[in-house]
Amino acid sequence: MGTQQVLSNQESLRLQYALRHRAQELGWRDADIEVIDADLGRSGATSTWREGFKDLIARVTLGEVGIILSYEVTRLARNCSDWYPLLDLCGYRRCLIGDRDGVYDPGTANGRLLLGLKGTISEVELHTLRGRLTAGLLSKAERGELVQGLPMGLVRDTHGTVMKHPDREVQERISLVFAEFLDLGSAGKVLRCFRDRGLTLPRLDRFGEVVWRTPTDGMIAGVLKNPAYAGAFVYGRTRSCETTYASGKPVTGRCPMSEWKVIVKDRYPAYIGWAEFERIQAMLRDNHAEYSRNQTRGVPRDGAALLQGSVWCGLCGHKMTVQYKGCSRYVCNFLVRSTG
Numbered sequence: 448m449g450t451q452q453v454l455s456n457q458e459s460l461r462l463q464y465a466l467r468h469r470a471q472e473l474g475w476r477d478a479d480i481e482v483i484d485a486d487l488g489r490s491g492a493t494s495t496w497r498e499g500f501k502d503l504i505a506r507v508t509l510g511e512v513g514i515i516l517s518y519e520v521t522r523l524a525r526n527c528s529d530w531y532p533l534l535d536l537c538g539y540r541r542c543l544i545g546d547r548d549g550v551y552d553p554g555t556a557n558g559r560l561l562l563g564l565k566g567t568i569s570e571v572e573l574h575t576l577r578g579r580l581t582a583g584l585l586s587k588a589e590r591g592e593l594v595q596g597l598p599m600g601l602v603r604d605t606h607g608t609v610m611k612h613p614d615r616e617v618q619e620r621i622s623l624v625f626a627e628f629l630d631l632g633s634a635g636k637v638l639r640c641f642r643d644r645g646l647t648l649p650r651l652d653r654f655g656e657v658v659w660r661t662p663t664d665g666m667i668a669g670v671l672k673n674p675a676y677a678g679a680f681v682y683g684r685t686r687s688c689e690t691t692y693a694s695g696k697p698v699t700g701r702c703p704m705s706e707w708k709v710i711v712k713d714r715y716p717a718y719i720g721w722a723e724f725e726r727i728q729a730m731l732r733d734n735h736a737e738y739s740r741n742q743t744r745g746v747p748r749d750g751a752a753l754l755q756g757s758v759w760c761g762l763c764g765h766k767m768t769v770q771y772k773g774c775s776r777y778v779c780n781f782l783v784r785s786t787g
Contacts, residue, residue, distance in 0.1 A: 521569035530566035591711035677724035678717030683708025
């Protein structure tokens, strides 16, 4: 269950701890009963971070468990890839499984059939709940009513209405980023322009207060690529990739504009028009394509340098490029590009 459920649904929590009395009614001595509650607040969709479930599996494997009691057997796992191995272990080790409906023996055909059906229904139920939540969320997003975090320069009043930041200097600095980009045609040139003029960009600290920071290429690009500045509510700008982090969380990547799920225009007060925003995105794509063609490693190319694409800067740790001007040399441009 989620953390909010643990805090608010106390009746369910009491029923789970009451299983000790259920075990006593079945004839188990109090000294032989142990409550495993390490997984409170964790979803049963996967066993990756469920230390209590892993501990239970280990004890069943060693033959230390005679019966597993749960408020509902579906609470043990909502994933058949975790559920059926547990049934196999319990059947092999003669360990019973019980809930409020009865006690089952996974070592018998009838017991395994009933537990298998419960496990399958539990997994389907999880997908059904997710589907309902996702459908409701998409419906709200299609109306532009889904509450999202706003970028710097846009705020909500006490009634929830989105408006521009009341500080005129914040408004003018964000507008200047767009004006300079349309004039200069490059995020790097905008960065150098801000640095040369000693200009900073507004940011929000962790307390929600406006602070002024020295701009970086990421900050400039974040302003230029955010459709909220064009007055549009957008949902589905990212998608999960096939790869995952070590924690098991899927890696997310940005989708091209043509694949954004929901776009509701004229939802917020705009700093630029939608046509200008599309023009800026096209310019950024062209600039990025040129950068990728010239500075990623790719296939070996002609040139006297032997270590092209293989040399990394010892100071900042980023890949160095090859420069041919009278001789071959390796140059690190990361700090110039990112911070000017």
